[in-house]
Amino acid sequence: MAKQQIPLTGAQQLTIGKALNLGLRRALEDDPKVLLMGEDVGRLGGVFRITDGLQKDFGEDRVLDSPLAESGIVGTAIGLAMRGYRPVCEMQFDGFSYPAFDQVTNQLAKMHYRSRGRITLPVVIRIPYGGGIGSVEHHSESPETYYAHTAGLKVVTPATPRDAYFMVQQAVRCDDPVVFLEPKARYYEKGEVDLDAPVASAEPLFASRVFRAGTDCTVVGYGPTIRVLRESADAAAEDGRSLELVDLRSLSPLDLDPVYESVRRTGRLVVVHEAPTNLGPSAEIAARVTSECFYSLEAPVQRVGGFNTPYPASKLEEHFLPDLDRVLDAVDRTFAY
C-alpha cells in the first residue's frame, strides 16, 4: 500500500492501510497539535507502513520515532496531552500493548475522572490487532475486552477503508482517550473512499451500522470478522436464509439500538469476534439483548469467537479463528429451538 500513488482528492479505491495513512495525514494537516509517536513510525513508516511518508512531510517533531518502550510511549503521550498536544500512539502489535497496560488503564483512562474534569487527555492508541497473518506468538491478539472493560477509554475499530479514513480522524478529534483497533489482516482490503468528503459528513464515531439487510437472523461482528460475516451471508443466501449484518464499529460505548431493532424483527442473534468468548464482547451483547429483546428471541443468543486458549501457533489459527462454517453453524443453532 505504501507506494500506491493516490491523488489526494476525489473518490479513490484505497486499501484500509492507505486510508489510515491518508486519514492520519489529514489529522496532521488539520491540527498542529497532533503528533504521531511510536516504534518505527518515522523513517520506516511503521512496520505496516501506516505512517509511511508522514515524518518526511511533517518532520521529526510531529512524527516521533520513539524509544522501544510502550509504557514510555503512552506515559509521555499523557504528559504531552496535558501540555495541549493530541498524540496518536502506535503500539506495534496487539501483544505489545500490554507493557503499556498501566499507563492506558490506570493513568490515561482515569485522569479525567480523577481530576473531576480538569484534565482532558485526547490521546489515540492505535493497535493493529487480530490474527490470520501467520505470525509468531504475541502478534495476533484480540485485546479489545481489556480496553472496553475500562471506563474512561473509548474503543473503536473500522472494517472498511472508508471507515478507516474517517474514523481515525474522528478519533483524533475526540477529547477522550480512544483505543483505535486496526484489523491488521484486512490492511490490504480495498474499497472506495471519497477524499473530498469532510469528516463532518461521516457517521458518528461511536455508532454501529446495519450494513446488510436481512430477515432471518441477525449477525453482529466488527473489525476483522466483518468479511467473515459478508461471506457467511452470501453462503446463507444460497441456502435460502437471509442474514442481517451489523458492524459494531465501536466497542466502548456499545451502540446496540440497531441490534435490538434488528433482533426484534429476526428473533435470532449470532455474535462473532476473534477474541475468546469467555467474558468477551459477545457475553455483554448477549446479556443486553436478552434483557432488551427477551420476548422477541426465538433462540438463545449464539456466540462465535476465539477459543479460550492462548492464541495458538499460526499453523493452528485457522481452527481458532471464526470462519464462515462456524458462523453458519451458529446460525443453524438459532433455528434449532
Next chain:
Amino acid sequence: MGDKPSTRPRSGTGRTRRASKRDDEVALQGPTPDPEFVQLLSPDGERVDHPDYSVDFTDEEYRGLYRDLVIVRRLDLESTALQRQGHLAIWASLEGQEAAQIGSGRALRKQDMAFPTYREHGVLWCRGVDPTAPHGLFRGADHGDWDPSEHNFNLYTLVIGAQTLHAVGYAMGIGYDGKVGTDDGEAVIAYFGDGASSQGDVHEACVFAGVYHAPVVLFCQNNQYAISEPVERQTRTPIYQRAAGYGFPGVRVDGNDVLACYAVTRHALDAARHGQGPTLVEAYTYRMGPHTTTDDPTRYRNGSEVETWKQRDPIARVRTFLEKQKIADDAFFAAVDADADRITGRLREYVIDMPDPTPEMLFEHVYAEGSPLQDAERAWFRDYQASFAGEGH
C-alpha cells in the same frame, strides 16, 4: 548518640565529597549514611561552602524557609492525628523529608510544572495549593481536588513511578512549544522515591528524557525505605549515578539540608529551562515515620537508626543557624508557631467538616464527551434512589 555529623568536611574541591565515617554508624542496620553529597548547611547549623552550588538568601528568605518547614511538618503531624482520630482513612507522612520538599519546591519558578507522588505535601504547599486539598483523597472523598493547571502542580499519583513519564512527556511538549533556552523558559520536576527507582516506568522516563533532551529534573527522594524494604533491595548503585547511563548529570544532595536542596534543584531547573536537558537529583533523606498510617516500621527497622537520623533533622539545623546568625529571634519563632497553630487548626476544622461526596458524583467526568452507558446508569441510579423516598431509609 556520640558526635553529630558536623564532622563532615567543610571544604572540598569536587562537586561532591565524602563525609568522615562515624562511630555511631556502626550500629546502623539500615543503609550506611556515608554518602557523597552536596551540603550547604550542616546538621549543627553551620553554613558549608561548595564549589559548584551556593545560595545567597536574604534574611527574610531564610526565615521564610524555616516557616515553610515548620508549617508543613505541623500540617503533617496534624494529618496523622486526624487519621488516628478517624477523620482520614489513611495518611502518608512526609516527616523527615521537609527539607527535600521545601528546598526543591521553592526552587521552582512560577512557570515550572511539578508532578508529585502522593507524599509531596511540602511541594504542594510551595506551589500555593490549599494545604487542605489533598485530604479529600486521604479521606476517601475524592481523588485530589485541586486544579493542576492553576498551580502547576499535578494530581498525586499512587501507582509508583507512573508520573515520571507524564512529567517527561510534558517536558517534551515544552520543547516542542519552543519554551526553552531563555531565563523565561519552562522546566518540569518529577518526584519519585527510591522504591520507584526500580520501576520500569522510571527507567523509561529517564530514557525518554535523555533521548529527547527534555527540560526535566528527575527528583528522587531517597528516604531509605520502600514501605519495609531498604534501598539495598532496590539498587547496589547509588541512585544518582544511574544518570550517567542515560546520558545526563546526576547529583546527590543532602536531602535534610533545605539550602542544598534548593541550590541543587534550582541549578538543575535552570539548566533544563536553558535547554541543557535533564538532571537526576537524589535527595538523600529519611522517612522518619511509617510509610503510611497503616504501616508499622518497628517490624523492619530499629530505634537506633531512627535516633541517628533525628540528629540530622532538617528543621533543627535551620533553627540553630537562624539563632546563631541572629537572623531570627524568639518573637519570630513564636509567630511561626502561632501561624502553624492557626493553619493546622483550619485544616482540622476543614477535614472534620468535609462533606461526603454526593452519590451523583459517582457518574461525573468519566468522559469529557460523555457516554451513553454512564448516562443510563446515572438515570437508573437516580430512579432507584428516588424509589426509597419517604421510606425512611
